[in-house]
Each structure stands twice: as structure tokens, then as C-alpha cells.
Amino acid sequence: MTETPEKAAELIWERAAPHFKKLYRTQYYIKVANVKFLDEYNFFFETVPMKSKTGIRRRSEPLHTLERYDLAYLERVVAELSKLTKLSIRYQGFVGMLWPTSGKVIATANVSDQEDKWLAEHNKD
Template identity: 40%
Template sequence: MIANDTYDQTYNVFFNSQRVNERLKSVPLHKLTNYDLVDLERLLKQLRQTIKLTIEFVGFTGERWPTSQKLIQRKQVSLE
């Protein structure tokens, strides 16, 4: 999961996992201090070539990727 922290102007990366009948476990992995959507889009493009995990976005409601103009996150999730 990548969370947009507008207060600190950082992107926070978490690894979320959940086993059947257990609570969600969220492990913070990294904080990206370069608060630029162009750089984040470039990083994710490279990352997706390496890993095959689903990436969920939180805090990006209504925002669009600079290059493709696709919505990053369509609707708010319960974590927002």
C-alpha cells in the first residue's frame, strides 16, 4: 500500500498481509520524502517490472497520474 501523507508531504509504503480469520497486519517499509507524483509514477513503473504484487493507494482520491492522466484512486477507502 502507498499512502499519501499530505501533512508531512511524503509517500509512505506499507506491506499489508492478512491470513484467514486474522486481523490485517501492516508493516511500514519506507517513507518517500521526494513528494513528486512524476517521480512516484516513474518509481512504480520500475517497481512493477520487478514485483508482481497488488498496490493499493490511499489518500490519492481524485488525483491523476501526470503522464497518463488516469485516476490514481477512484473512491475513498475506510482508512482515509
């Protein structure tokens, strides 16, 4: 049975929602990783606290794997997921690639570059 983009997005959000704790001074987002050597896309829920005194560390929770390695299919899944949540969606391994339908650039920088910049801006003493 083939997974529809709607079902994939619902499953991803169902798995992500329990991790969204709405903690003060904490950044949350969904990361989509392009795993080229396995021909799949992986979704993660990322939690990035700023200067945590409570011992909470950065966490990455795996949510779902799309084994259908098709950029147009991924674009539909992301569109459906965006309807379910207002969380940011960041992309790893998509630098310079374009969405097939809209022709827009998927990512100009990898997630780790974006995280480093955000942490540097928000962890100033």
C-alpha cells in the same frame, strides 16, 4: 545524494519480500499512502488473513518513505516497483488524483474501502 526511482523500487521490494509468506487464504499487497501534512509518500506491506483460526491478524509493515513529494517521481517509482513484483499496489489518500504522465486516475476509493469490500465478499459463512 538523490534516490533514483529504480533504487527506491529495489529498496521497497527488498524490504517487502521477506514478509511475503504465501499463506493460504491470505491477501498481500503494497499500500502507498499520501501523507499530505508531511509532504511525503509512505509504502507499507499489508497482510490480510481471511477468518484466521491460527490467531494471525492483519499486519501493516512500513517499508519506505519517499521524501520527494512529487507525483511524477512517485509514478516512476511505482512503475519500477511493478516490474519487480506482481503484487497489487493500493493507494490511500489519492482519490480523484491523476497520474501526471498517463493522465489515468490513481484511485477511485481508499484502501480501507477496498479492504472492507474484499473481506465482506470472502468472509461469508
